[in-house]
Amino acid sequence: MTAPAASRATGARLPVSGAPDLWCTYAAVRTLAWLGAAGRTPHRAATAAYVRGRRNADGGYAWSRGMPSDAWATFYCVATLADLGEPPEERERTASWVRGVWSGEAYAMTPGQRPDVWATHFATRTAVELCDDDVPDRSGLLAWLGALQTGDGGLSWSPEHAEAGDADARACFYGVAAWRALNARRPAAPPWDVPALVRWLRGRQTPSGGFTFAPDAAVPCLWATYRATGALAALGAAPDADPAPWVLGQRLADGAFTRWPGYRVADVWASFSAVGTLRTAGGVTPEVAAAVERRLAELALPTGGFTYREADQAADALHISATALAAEPDAPELPALRRWLEGCRLPNEDGVMYMPGRGAEMRCTLWALAAGAFRDDPAGAGAISAWLTRLQNPDGGFGYWHGRGSDLISTASAVEIRRLVGRRGDPPLDLGGLAAFVDGCDRARHGERGHGNVPGAPATLRSGLHAARVLDFIGRADRAAVSDTLDRHRVRGGGWANQGARLPDLLSTYEAMATADRLGIAIDPGHVRAFLDRTASERGASWSPLAPAAGDPLADCLHRLLRGRLAAPAAALPALTLS
Secondary structure, three states: OOEEEEOOOOOOEEEEOOOOEHHHHHHHHHHHHHOOOHHHOOOHHHHHHHHHOOEOOOOOEOOOOOOOOOHHHHHHHHHHHHHOOOOOOOHHHHHHHHHOOEOOOOEOOOOOOOOOHHHHHHHHHHHHHHOOOOOOOHHHHHHHHHOOEOOOOOEEOOHHHHHOOOEOHHHHHHHHHHHHHHHHHOOOOOOOOHHHHHHHHHOOEOOOOOEOOOOOOOOOOHHHHHHHHHHHHHOOOOOOOOOHHHHHOOEOOOOOEOOOOOOOOOOHHHHHHHHHHHHOOOOOOHHHHHHHHHHHHHOEOOOOOEOOOOHHHOOOHHHHHHHHHHOOOOOOOHHHHHHHHHOOOOOOOOOOEOOOOOOEOHHHHHHHHHOOOOOOOHHHHHHHHHHHHHOOOOOOOEOOOOOOOOEHHHHHHHHHHHHHHOOOOOOOOOHHHHHHHHHHOEHHHHOOOOEOOOOOOOOEHHHHHHHHHHHHHOOOOOHHHHHHHHHHHEOOOOOEOOOOOOOOOHHHHHHHHHHHHHHOOOOOHHHHHHHHHHOEEOOEEOOOOOOOOOOOHHHHHHHHHHHHHHHOOOOOOOOOOOO
16 A cells, blocks of 8 residues: 655655565665674564565566566575575575576576676676576676677676677676676686776766766766776776765765765665775774664664665655556646656666666656656656667667666667657667567567567567557557457456466556557457456455455556546557556
8 A cells, every 4th residue: 555755845745655675675784784784684584574575486586576587686685685694595496597597698687688787797696606506608708798898998788788889887897796706706817908997987986086877977976986986896996086085975964875966865775885885995984884774774664675765755656657647637746746757867867767766767767758747848858868769779679777688668668758758850769670679579480479578588468569569669560460469368358368368467458458549459448348347446456356456556547547548539548568
């Protein structure tokens, strides 16, 4: 059940989920471990149980219960349990899952996806540091890591990104940390021109002492500072200037840290990044450690896990967008909701984050725009359109955020963003690349009908609908194929199923209607109405007829939008994506 949170800008109350977040939980527990305080983790047993609850039968871990495993969540969960002193559960099964995301040269985030440095870092460290396993091909992986170096000395997200010169301090840290894990198991020379890499990293330090992610960024932040100094330390180097004074300058009155100048919230990532940096820059004083530990205790939930700030104020972009989308056009809360979304950005990124202080995400940006954010800010909308162009991957698709491997969820989100904010004269998207990525997700060569979310994933209804909307964007709409897909996943009692045609769900039914409308395919309103009736209750909408209604704003939003579409056939459904 959501609860309201106060908006700093307007004083309005904003909806919050009150639920823990895995990223926040990892950051909090790792910070406490660095301070020697992991044994004092608030609600320690409940937090361990929360993390264990993300484990799937395949041995990997997911961001939330019921989602598929990925390399990022797997590292965060296993590392958090290790920091809490919890014994690993079927460590060999987790190691086996990690081996399943090996691409032949590096690691992907999910099976069948292209490798990137984010995933390679998390999978390598999970295998080597946490599962006492080795990588399938050390020399091959070192060669792949070596190919991440750009002409100016930095590291990029993949060898293909490196050819374009797209270096970033985060990519440097992830590449160096993956090498460090290999080197700790068995000595291996760094596969880069180390002096050039060190020069590039030192070049990210601003006169203030803080670091930025890339040469075109102007505002230093703690996240970039930790990643850059951490990479330098692993290479046996140090910044040109001591970053500690700048880091300590980011403390607020209560002694906790904020991520960048002007952002006045002491969040969990600021503590993580500040302590991570100070450990390599002379150490953490007892007074700083005590203040950080006090702040983290305020972010812990009695039921286990952590939020990025106090739970009753920890709003996120998806819930805020859903609330705005479900509101009446003249609802008095709409301006405050939209202003919050417009402020949910890093200083040097133009997309919208899931939570303040994180990197800009494709889905969250789409939801925010659909909810009306930036409609009165042409410059902000234009910046998002330009940001979008920079994130198109060399394979033609888009990932969740900068440097992530491509998937159809993100790629469909990207083309919808361009539909919403694209203007004449904007840098064009590579339409041929988009087509090539969608074609690569077509499962026909594997004897299946439809598309998978990534080239190696099984076909599902929603992936087919995502592919259809991308193909429509580039002028290759295939209405007959989409009609066939809808027929195969149509559930007799109402709604559509993502897999097979037995259990319908709200998200698949919503996307079926939105895509059919986009392509001019007629849908029987009674079929949709029957599903909506089965998933409605006094407690709100449920995601499927078998799931309880829990007052989830995202489910309530999609349910209400579908009801509105049935009441007004000319109404256009926003083409929203989640999974």
